[in-house]
Amino acid sequence: MSEFNRKIIVDAITRMLARREHSYMEITAKLTQKGYAESQVAPIIEEFREADIQSDQRFAEAMVRSALSKGRGPRRLSADLTRHDISESLVDAAVAEVEPDWFELALSVREKKFGLAEPSDFKRRQKQMQFLQYRGFLQAHIDYAMQGHKD
Incomplete structure (x- = not known):
């Protein structure tokens, strides 16, 4: 991969994460839609993960808070997070963090x-x-x- 493509991918990920939390799968999907190969994107996202800039745990917590503010129940929340390829253990941890009634x-x-x-x-x-x-x-x-x- 050229240095130019790497810079574009890094900038795109940075812009996405500056606006809100994104899941690993969501970032990958958006960048592959733009025409980048998953083999180019995956190592860069891993770098963001290792630096704790991208976190599926934070994404899950943000989704839980969002679901609560929108009046969505646990089934809908679980389905939304499953679509983002978030593991059940992360979902349970995020729900436990917020402790919704x-x-x-x-x-x-x-x-x-x-x-x-x-x-x-x-x-x-x-x-x-x-x-x-x-x-x-x-x-x-x-x-x-x-x-x-x-x-």
Whole structure:
């Protein structure tokens, strides 16, 4: 690889990571789309990893915080991170770092979308439950959210 190509790849990775955290797979995909061979890109990304500039762990933590702020549940979060080729151990560590209360998050997401009142009929209840399921919450979280503040 020429020194010129190396400089372009290093600059591209630096620009990506300056904006936000990126996963190893995401950086590789973006650079291969630009026409660089994976064999050219991989050693340079490894250098960024060794210098702790690129970290899949930080990426996973950022994704967890983002998912919480967007009102997404654990299933959706796990699916998003799996698409970025993040290992399950990194996902578990990132979730443990933040310690989210999925039950309260599901309740607040339901209340934000549909209000405080309980659904008046079966059809509306199903619609709310499907919405929470789409957001990635587990059935226990959905049941808690549908009960409202009645504990």
